[in-house]
Structure formats: structure tokens, C-alpha cells
Amino acid sequence: MVETVQIDVSVIVAAYKCVATLERAVRTSLDQPGVTVEVIIVDDASPDDTLVLARKLAEAHDNVIALTTGVNKGPSGARNMALEIAKGTYVTVLDSDDFMEAGRLARMMAQARVLQATILADDLYKVIEGDEEGPRTRLLDLPKPGSDSFGVDLAEFTRGNMTSYNGARGEMGFLKPLILRDFLEEQSLRYHEDMRLGEDFALYAEALAAGAAFQIVPPAGYFAVVRPDSLSGSHGAKDLDALARRIKALRDAATGPARDALQALWIDTMKRYSWVRLIDAVKARDLAEIAACFKAPPSVSIHLINCLGEQFVLRTGRLLGRST
Numbered sequence: 001m002v003e004t005v006q007i008d009v010s011v012i013v014a015a016y017k018c019v020a021t022l023e024r025a026v027r028t029s030l031d032q033p034g035v036t037v038e039v040i041i042v043d044d045a046s047p048d049d050t051l052v053l054a055r056k057l058a059e060a061h062d063n064v065i066a067l068t069t070g071v072n073k074g075p076s077g078a079r080n081m082a083l084e085i086a087k088g089t090y091v092t093v094l095d096s097d098d099f100m101e102a103g104r105l106a107r108m109m110a111q112a113r114v115l116q117a118t119i120l121a122d123d124l125y126k127v128i129e130g131d132e133e134g135p136r137t138r139l140l141d142l143p144k145p146g147s148d149s150f151g152v153d154l155a156e157f158t159r160g161n162m163t164s165y166n167g168a169r170g171e172m173g174f175l176k177p178l179i180l181r182d183f184l185e186e187q188s189l190r191y192h193e194d195m196r197l198g199e200d201f202a203l204y205a206e207a208l209a210a211g212a213a214f215q216i217v218p219p220a221g222y223f224a225v226v227r228p229d230s231l232s233g234s235h236g237a238k239d240l241d242a243l244a245r246r247i248k249a250l251r252d253a254a255t256g257p258a259r260d261a262l263q264a265l266w267i268d269t270m271k272r273y274s275w276v277r278l279i280d281a282v283k284a285r286d287l288a289e290i291a292a293c294f295k296a297p298p299s300v301s302i303h304l305i306n307c308l309g310e311q312f313v314l315r316t317g318r319l320l321g322r323s324t
Contacts, residue, residue, distance in 0.1 A: 008035040009105050009178065010088030014078035016044040018096035019053055021225075026057050026064060028099040034106030036063075040086060042078035043068040076191035076199045083181075083190060090178040093200070094222075098176075099132070101221025108178050108220050115149055118212035119204065121177030122220035129227045136223070139174060142216050150216040154208040154254065158261035161201055162268060173201030176222055183212060192246060197239040202246045209253065237280055240273035270296060271303040278304055 011029040015022055022041070029039045041064065043051040051068050058066035065085070069078055079093060090109060094100065104122070112120035123143075125136040140160070143150035152160070152172070160172035184190070187210045191199045208214055247269055251262035274293050281289035294301050 005036060007038050007088040008090065008109060009037050010082070010086035010091045010181070011037055011039045011105075012079050012082040012086065012091060012093050013039060013041045013096050014044055014075045014082075014093075015041050015046065015050050015054060015096045016072075016078075017046045017048050017050060019049050021097040021099075022050060022053055023057065024099050025094055025096050026061075028101070029094055030061060030063070031102045032100070032105040033103060035109055037105065038086070038088060039064045040082040041066045042081050044074065044078045045069055045072040073193060074196040074199075076193045076195055079199075080190050080193065083184065086181060088181055091181045091184070092178050093176050095176070095224070097129075097225045097227065099223050099225075101223070104221035105178070108217070111149070111217050111220075112178055112180075112215075115215045115217075116213060117178075117215040118180050118183050119177045119207060119214040121172075121175035121214070121216050122222060123216060123218060124175060124222040124224050125219055126224050126226050129225050132223065132225060138219060139224070140172065140216070143218065148217065152208070152214040152216060153258070154205060155257035155261045157205060157208055157214065158258065158265050162265055171201070172216075173198060173204065174224070175200075175204075175216070177204075177214075179207070183207065183210075192242075195239070195242045195246060197235040198243040198246065202243075202250075205250055209250065209258075237273060237277040240269065240276055244269045244273050267297060267299055270300045274300050274304055275307050278307075 009032075013022070013025055013029070018025075026039055026041065029037060039061075041054040041057065043054050043066070045068065051066070054066035054068075058064045067081055067085075069081060083091065090112070092105070108120055108122055111117075123138050123140045126139060127136050128134060157172055184207070187207070189203060189206055189210070192202055195202060204212075204214070244266060247262055247266045251259055251266055254262055274296055278290065278293040281293060294304060296304075
């Protein structure tokens, strides 16, 4: 009789064009004493040798699984494929260009049990690509000194994704927590595959709306590598529209402080979306689309007018500078 090994944590790695960093991500996921880990790599139809490398890693390690989406689906589709086969008590995401410190998962799993957390996130460190051993910057600086943890409800989590939160754009949605897999199954929660921006935010927010207990603890050793060409900073109107629609749906289902916070986040996102949409419409010289951009809440329309004014001043200054 073959004894079934209990998996403590399923580490999900959505992989796209990451030959240079995938092995490091997998190696640091496996270097986690005190917990039994499985690593599920899902290649998202990479045009390079990412899938070849993923399969080599799976051949070399019994607790590494390599899958492929076949067609590019984005991080949400890749992660959902992994969730369908994950066996861990907890699941967590590791971006393919990021890495973990040894012992992170054991520390977090112990904290999750003590705090009875459905979702337990450690404040992550940001490091610069090419200088991963250099200076590190905390994303949120939470919990504050003297506290062991910081409890988050839907309202607080939503505020934690606002531009002005904590004095900077340090979004809670960027965190990579442990999540009880049974809770995701019981609530039928998955990533939204129409989203390529804010998909983590949407999953965590829906989990909170469903009653999840979310705790943030000090850094346990997740290192997010910051790159100039990071996809998180290069999303267009379609991605922002999908995010705005999801926030609106969450807002419509919420009440009290959570609804107020989601309304504010929706307006903030609509400003970003409408500006990118307007730029695209101006480039296309589509007058009907330009007019449609202003069919928005008053604060969004005012934002667009202000942005246009700023652009006019900048362009006029450049023209005057050239003429002198």
C-alpha cells in the first residue's frame, strides 16, 4: 500500500518567458524546511524555452509538476489550472521572477494556525533586478512596530489598494499570501480569467466578502523583483476596464464601509481607465469615442479635463522652448 504524503503548501508559479528566473523561483520554493511543498509550474504558452525548462525541473524533482495552458490565458488562467490539481492544505503564488527565503513557508504556516487566518500574508520586500542582494524596501510597512499582525477586513483591504494608502502606492493586492485551499473550494473561488490586472486583488476581495479572516504579518522572506519592463506597469484600457468592472461588481454587493471604500476605489480606477481610453481615442481620431470618454461620473470627467490641461501646458512649453 502506497502511503499518501500530505502536502502542506502548493506553490503556484505562472510562467511566461521566464527562462532566466524560473529555476531560481522553483529552487527557493523547494528550499523550505519544515513543510512539505509541491510546486506547480504552468507555462502560459511562452514563445521561448520556458516550457522545456519547466519540464526539465519536473523531471528532476518528484514534487514539481509542469503544465501548459496551450494558448496564452494570462496569469489568472494559468493559476486556475494549477488550483484544479493543487493538493496543499494551503496554496500560495510565487511570480516567476520573484524568489523566497528559506523557512518562509514554515514560519507563515505556523502563524496562520495561531492566528486562525484563512489568508495570511507577509509584507514583502522589493528588490531591484540585477541587485537582488542589495537594498530591500518593504511594500507596506505593516504591521506597525510593536504589533505581531494586522487584521484586514474588506473595507481596509480596499483602502489598502488606493493610490494614497500609507502615503504611497503600496497595494495590498500585490501581496502573495498563504490561502486555505479548502476555503477556496467551499466558496468556489477562482481567479477571473478576463483580468490581467488586479486579479489578485479581486480574489482576495471576494474571499473577504465570503468571510475569510485576513491577517498581515511582518516580512517572512518574499522578494519581489522590480523590473523596468514589468507587466504590472504597462496595462492598457482593456485591462483597466476589466478591473473597474470587477470593483463595481464588488461594490454593488457590499454594504457599509466596504461599499464606501469600493466606490472610492472604483472612481480612482475609472480615472485611470478613462484617461488611457481617451489617449487611445485621440490617437485614433475617433470623435465618438472621445465624447464617450466623458460620459462618466463628474469627478472622472473633471479629472480628464485637468489631465488635458496639464498636457496642453507641457506641450506648449516644449514648443516655446524649441522656438527660443
